[in-house]
Amino acid sequence: MSKMEIFDPAMCCSTGVCGPSVDPELTRIASAVYSLEQKGYDVSRYQLTSEPEKFAGNPVISKVLQENGPDSLPLVLLDGDVVKSGNYPTNEEMAEWFDLSAEELTKKPKVRLSLDLKSRK
Known part of the structure; x- marks a missing residue:
């Protein structure tokens, strides 16, 4: 199974x-x-901003950043190889990498709640 890693630029939160x-x-x-x-x-x-060690500790990411600077972010690795630089992958690209349909990446998560009103006092 493939592994995808996304290295985001500095942002205000995670x-x-x-x-x-x-x-x-x-x-x-x-x-x-x-x-x-x-x-x-x-x-x-x-x-x-919150995980600079992940950037510094990855030789592929470090090299790209040294050669191209922060404009190369976001950087996307698939199984350790750069597959996208400077932009996030499209849903179609990710679907191809993981052998899915693009629609599967746009489905809203369904949340199921279970309430037990009988036990409420």
Whole structure:
């Protein structure tokens, strides 16, 4: 099974999906990553501000950053190889990498709640 690692640029929080104006691209990638994780795929996402050691400790990422600077972020590795630099992958690209349909990465998660009203006092 493939492993995807996303190295995000510096953001205000771990997902970048906060503050008064949310970038829809960050929302899309967060949703796609969540969908992949729920399906059991190996996906990791690292944020430069909160996890700089992940960037410095990865020779591939360090090399790209030294050669191309921070504009190369976000960087996406698939099984240790750079597959995307400077932009997040599209849902179609991720679907191809994981042998899925792009629609599977846009489905909203279904949450089921179970309430036991009889035990409430």
